[in-house]
Amino acid sequence: MGKLRHGAGQRTLPAPPLHVLPSPHTWLGGGFSPPRVWPRALQKRGSQVLGLDPCLAVLFLQKYLQQLWNTILLIALLLCTGVIVQAQRQSRQDVSERDAELDLKQHIRRRLSALKTRRYHPGKALQSRVCEIDSCAVCLEQFCKSQWLRVLPCAHEFHRDCVDPWLLLQQTCPLCKHNILGECSPGALRSPGAPSTSCSPVHPPGSTFISG
Structure with missing residues (x-):
């Protein structure tokens, strides 16, 4: 049956493909499930639609996340450096002001002791x-x-x-x-930064x- 002959010459034709369909029992019984493995043709077509190979896409995503993480670390490092520099500057300024204020108080005490x-x-x-x-x-x-x-x-x-x-x-x-x-x-x-006072004092309450 798979071969057909025409006239005197013998010509062999390929047999038509057979499509196997699931039995009605399978459809009605709910046992039908889609195949878990996609056909090669569908996988190839999906990769062509995305324009990237799955391995290349994963590598691209990893590289992007690494660059993003490096950027976040750089920003955090810059912020920490700025905070440390500002704290050191403020500390030096506070020490200078305390020294100047201490010198002033010592000078005033010496002047008071001389009165x-x-x-x-x-x-x-x-x-x-x-x-x-x-x-x-x-x-x-x-x-x-x-x-x-x-x-x-x-x-x-x-x-x-x-x-x-x-x-x-x-x-x-x-x-x-x-x-x-x-x-x-x-x-x-x-001390530097302290408000200057004129010769006019502010009298305490009740005076x-x-x-x-």
Whole structure:
């Protein structure tokens, strides 16, 4: 049956292909499942549609991810370097400011130690010729017997324990604004970056200003 003869000459024709279909039992019974392995023709056609060989696609993806990771590491390294440099710069600046502030405080303490002090005695007149008062302009309390008074270069007198902390911060007389450092602006000796203060002090709360 696979061969056909025509006339006198014998000519052999190829047998037609046979297509095997699944049995109805297989279709109805639900046992039919698509093949797990794609035919070679379909695989070849899929690779042609993508334009890349699967191995080349995997290599390209790996290279892209590696470049992305390298970029992220470079950015992180630059950020860390910037933070470290800024921290070192800030640390050096803080040390310089602390040294300048320490030098200023030491200079003020030496100046305070050179100022006159005396004990208050009610029977004696105050040494101040500018104003005759018997109370401290810082704490607004009366001078008591045997209390230590600080005599400033401007001849104003205050409780030593009251005016010394004031002078460490302001370096000026609470009454007449005279600078105990002998300079117009004590802020000139302050650390770099600190706000400069003029000769006019800011009086503490509760104090009153009495003109000389």
